[in-house]
Amino acid sequence: MAFHLHNILLIDIGNTAVKWQFNGSHTRVLIPDFNIDLLPKSDKVFVSCVGDKTVLKGLSKAVFVKSQAQFSRFKSAYKVPENLGVDRFLAMISAIEQLPNQALLIIDAGSALTFDLVRENGEHQGGLIMPGLGVLRRSFTQFESHSKILTLAPLANNTEDAWAFGTGNMLMGAINTQIDAHLEQQGDLKIILTGGDAKMIAYRLAHLVEIKENLVLDGLALYAQSCN
Helix, strand or coil, X not given: CCCCCCCEEEEEECCCEEEEEECCEEEEEEHHHCCHHHCCCCCEEEEEECCCHHHHCCCCCEEECCCCCEXXXXXXXXXXXXXXXXXXXXXXXXXHHHCCCCEEEEEEECCEEEEEEECCCCEEEEEEEEEXXXXXXXXXXXXXXXXXXXXXXXXXXXXXXXXXXXXXXXXXXXXHHHHHHHHHHCCCEEEEEECCCXXXXXXXXXXXXXXXXXXXXXHHHHHHHHHC
Protein backbone atom coordinates (compact mmCIF):
# COMPACT_ATOMS: atom_id res chain seq x y z
CA MET A 1 0.00 0.00 0.00
CA ALA A 2 1.26 3.48 -0.80
CA PHE A 3 -0.03 6.89 0.17
CA HIS A 4 0.17 9.54 -2.55
CA LEU A 5 -0.49 13.26 -2.34
CA HIS A 6 -0.94 15.51 -5.36
CA ASN A 7 1.86 18.05 -5.86
CA ILE A 8 3.26 17.48 -2.37
CA LEU A 9 6.93 16.52 -2.26
CA LEU A 10 8.02 14.04 0.42
CA ILE A 11 11.75 13.80 1.14
CA ASP A 12 13.64 11.27 3.27
CA ILE A 13 17.23 12.32 4.06
CA GLY A 14 19.29 9.45 5.41
CA ASN A 15 22.99 9.11 6.10
CA THR A 16 23.69 7.52 2.71
CA ALA A 17 21.02 8.72 0.28
CA VAL A 18 18.15 11.12 -0.31
CA LYS A 19 14.85 9.56 -1.37
CA TRP A 20 11.74 11.39 -2.42
CA GLN A 21 8.19 10.69 -3.50
CA PHE A 22 6.20 12.96 -5.79
CA ASN A 23 2.85 12.24 -7.40
CA GLY A 24 3.28 8.50 -7.01
CA SER A 25 6.88 8.16 -8.26
CA HIS A 26 9.95 7.40 -6.13
CA THR A 27 13.55 8.53 -6.63
CA ARG A 28 16.74 7.69 -4.74
CA VAL A 29 20.06 9.54 -5.09
CA LEU A 30 23.27 9.02 -3.10
CA ILE A 31 24.22 12.00 -0.94
CA PRO A 32 27.39 12.91 -2.96
CA ASP A 33 25.32 13.01 -6.18
CA PHE A 34 22.40 14.98 -4.78
CA ASN A 35 21.53 18.65 -5.28
CA ILE A 36 18.19 20.41 -4.84
CA ASP A 37 17.88 21.10 -8.57
CA LEU A 38 17.00 17.41 -8.94
CA LEU A 39 13.80 17.90 -6.94
CA PRO A 40 10.51 18.54 -8.75
CA LYS A 41 8.58 21.76 -8.23
CA SER A 42 5.84 21.27 -5.66
CA ASP A 43 3.17 23.05 -3.65
CA LYS A 44 4.41 21.80 -0.27
CA VAL A 45 7.46 19.91 1.04
CA PHE A 46 7.61 17.56 4.03
CA VAL A 47 10.97 16.20 5.14
CA SER A 48 12.19 13.32 7.28
CA CYS A 49 15.83 13.93 8.16
CA VAL A 50 18.26 11.80 10.17
CA GLY A 51 21.21 12.96 8.08
CA ASP A 52 22.54 16.38 7.05
CA LYS A 53 19.64 18.81 6.59
CA THR A 54 21.95 21.30 4.85
CA VAL A 55 21.66 19.24 1.66
CA LEU A 56 18.31 21.05 1.27
CA LYS A 57 19.86 24.50 1.72
CA GLY A 58 18.01 26.92 -0.54
CA LEU A 59 14.77 24.94 -0.52
CA SER A 60 12.09 27.18 0.93
CA LYS A 61 9.01 26.25 2.95
CA ALA A 62 10.15 22.74 3.83
CA VAL A 63 8.48 21.25 6.92
CA PHE A 64 10.94 19.09 8.88
CA VAL A 65 8.85 16.50 10.67
CA LYS A 66 9.51 15.60 14.33
CA SER A 67 8.49 12.48 16.20
CA GLN A 68 5.31 12.77 18.24
CA ALA A 69 4.07 11.15 21.44
CA GLN A 70 0.92 10.00 19.65
CA PHE A 71 -0.27 9.81 16.08
CA SER A 72 -3.56 8.11 15.29
CA ARG A 73 -3.26 4.72 17.06
CA PHE A 74 0.51 5.01 17.58
CA LYS A 75 1.77 5.79 21.08
CA SER A 76 5.49 6.30 21.66
CA ALA A 77 7.40 4.39 24.34
CA TYR A 78 9.96 7.19 24.61
CA LYS A 79 9.85 9.40 27.73
CA VAL A 80 10.95 12.26 25.48
CA PRO A 81 9.08 11.44 22.24
CA GLU A 82 11.03 13.96 20.15
CA ASN A 83 14.21 11.94 20.79
CA LEU A 84 12.87 8.98 18.84
CA GLY A 85 14.41 8.97 15.35
CA VAL A 86 11.89 10.50 12.96
CA ASP A 87 12.52 7.71 10.44
CA ARG A 88 11.54 5.13 13.07
CA PHE A 89 8.46 7.16 14.03
CA LEU A 90 7.31 7.44 10.41
CA ALA A 91 8.01 3.77 9.68
CA MET A 92 5.90 2.75 12.65
CA ILE A 93 2.89 4.95 11.89
CA SER A 94 2.92 3.67 8.32
CA ALA A 95 3.21 0.02 9.35
CA ILE A 96 0.37 0.41 11.86
CA GLU A 97 -1.82 1.96 9.16
CA GLN A 98 -1.04 -0.76 6.64
CA LEU A 99 -1.27 -3.68 9.08
CA PRO A 100 -3.86 -2.69 11.72
CA ASN A 101 -4.53 -4.76 14.84
CA GLN A 102 -1.31 -6.71 14.34
CA ALA A 103 1.74 -6.95 16.59
CA LEU A 104 4.72 -5.75 14.57
CA LEU A 105 8.49 -5.97 14.68
CA ILE A 106 9.78 -3.28 12.34
CA ILE A 107 13.40 -3.67 11.23
CA ASP A 108 15.08 -0.86 9.30
CA ALA A 109 18.34 -2.01 7.73
CA GLY A 110 20.34 0.95 6.47
CA SER A 111 23.33 2.87 7.80
CA ALA A 112 21.90 1.96 11.19
CA LEU A 113 20.05 -1.25 11.99
CA THR A 114 16.99 -0.50 14.10
CA PHE A 115 14.31 -2.66 15.71
CA ASP A 116 10.95 -1.43 17.01
CA LEU A 117 8.22 -3.51 18.60
CA VAL A 118 4.61 -2.36 18.39
CA ARG A 119 1.60 -4.02 20.04
CA GLU A 120 -1.70 -4.74 18.29
CA ASN A 121 -3.18 -1.55 19.75
CA GLY A 122 -0.41 0.63 18.30
CA GLU A 123 1.59 1.03 21.51
CA HIS A 124 5.32 1.21 20.88
CA GLN A 125 7.23 -1.03 23.30
CA GLY A 126 10.67 0.39 22.56
CA GLY A 127 13.49 -0.57 20.26
CA LEU A 128 17.19 -1.07 19.61
CA ILE A 129 19.79 0.66 17.44
CA MET A 130 22.85 -1.15 16.06
CA PRO A 131 25.44 -0.43 13.36
CA GLY A 132 24.34 -1.37 9.87
CA LEU A 133 26.47 -3.51 7.57
CA GLY A 134 28.35 -0.58 6.01
CA VAL A 135 29.19 0.92 9.40
CA LEU A 136 30.32 -2.48 10.72
CA ARG A 137 32.68 -2.94 7.80
CA ARG A 138 34.24 0.48 8.32
CA SER A 139 34.48 0.12 12.10
CA PHE A 140 38.03 -1.26 12.29
CA THR A 141 40.60 0.73 10.30
CA GLN A 142 42.90 -2.24 9.81
CA PHE A 143 40.18 -4.21 7.99
CA GLU A 144 38.04 -1.37 6.61
CA SER A 145 35.91 -2.39 3.64
CA HIS A 146 33.17 -0.77 1.56
CA SER A 147 31.88 -4.08 0.23
CA LYS A 148 28.10 -4.52 0.27
CA ILE A 149 28.28 -8.24 -0.53
CA LEU A 150 26.70 -10.37 2.19
CA THR A 151 28.15 -13.89 2.30
CA LEU A 152 27.42 -16.12 5.28
CA ALA A 153 30.27 -18.61 5.02
CA PRO A 154 31.37 -20.11 8.37
CA LEU A 155 35.13 -19.70 7.88
CA ALA A 156 37.62 -17.92 5.62
CA ASN A 157 41.24 -18.59 4.66
CA ASN A 158 42.24 -14.94 4.09
CA THR A 159 41.83 -11.73 6.08
CA GLU A 160 39.62 -9.90 3.58
CA ASP A 161 37.05 -12.68 3.51
CA ALA A 162 37.37 -13.28 7.26
CA TRP A 163 36.30 -9.66 7.85
CA ALA A 164 33.53 -9.80 5.24
CA PHE A 165 32.15 -13.12 6.53
CA GLY A 166 32.57 -12.08 10.17
CA THR A 167 30.71 -8.79 9.83
CA GLY A 168 28.02 -10.44 7.70
CA ASN A 169 27.46 -13.18 10.25
CA MET A 170 27.45 -10.62 13.05
CA LEU A 171 24.72 -8.61 11.33
CA MET A 172 22.56 -11.61 10.46
CA GLY A 173 23.09 -13.19 13.87
CA ALA A 174 21.85 -10.04 15.57
CA ILE A 175 18.76 -9.86 13.36
CA ASN A 176 17.85 -13.53 13.76
CA THR A 177 18.43 -13.34 17.53
CA GLN A 178 16.06 -10.39 17.88
CA ILE A 179 13.40 -12.03 15.73
CA ASP A 180 13.66 -15.30 17.68
CA ALA A 181 13.37 -13.52 21.02
CA HIS A 182 10.29 -11.52 20.04
CA LEU A 183 8.59 -14.48 18.37
CA GLU A 184 9.10 -16.50 21.55
CA GLN A 185 7.48 -13.78 23.64
CA GLN A 186 4.70 -12.99 21.20
CA GLY A 187 3.95 -15.69 18.64
CA ASP A 188 1.51 -13.76 16.46
CA LEU A 189 4.07 -11.25 15.26
CA LYS A 190 4.42 -9.72 11.81
CA ILE A 191 8.01 -8.91 10.86
CA ILE A 192 8.46 -5.91 8.58
CA LEU A 193 11.78 -5.18 6.90
CA THR A 194 12.63 -1.83 5.33
CA GLY A 195 15.76 0.18 4.47
CA GLY A 196 18.43 0.06 1.79
CA ASP A 197 19.71 -3.41 2.74
CA ALA A 198 16.26 -4.96 3.23
CA LYS A 199 16.14 -7.17 0.14
CA MET A 200 19.68 -8.47 0.59
CA ILE A 201 19.00 -9.35 4.23
CA ALA A 202 15.53 -10.85 3.67
CA TYR A 203 16.96 -13.36 1.19
CA ARG A 204 19.30 -14.71 3.86
CA LEU A 205 17.04 -14.61 6.90
CA ALA A 206 15.85 -17.75 8.64
CA HIS A 207 12.40 -16.15 9.04
CA LEU A 208 9.61 -15.05 6.73
CA VAL A 209 9.40 -11.26 6.57
CA GLU A 210 7.46 -8.68 4.60
CA ILE A 211 9.55 -6.11 2.73
CA LYS A 212 8.22 -2.56 2.55
CA GLU A 213 10.85 -0.47 0.80
CA ASN A 214 9.20 2.95 1.18
CA LEU A 215 7.84 2.68 4.70
CA VAL A 216 9.34 6.00 5.86
CA LEU A 217 8.02 7.91 2.84
CA ASP A 218 4.60 6.28 3.29
CA GLY A 219 4.63 7.47 6.90
CA LEU A 220 5.62 10.93 5.74
CA ALA A 221 2.60 10.92 3.41
CA LEU A 222 0.33 10.02 6.33
CA TYR A 223 1.81 12.87 8.35
CA ALA A 224 1.33 15.30 5.46
CA GLN A 225 -2.29 14.18 5.05
CA SER A 226 -2.92 14.91 8.73
CA CYS A 227 -1.72 18.50 8.21
CA ASN A 228 -4.24 19.22 5.41
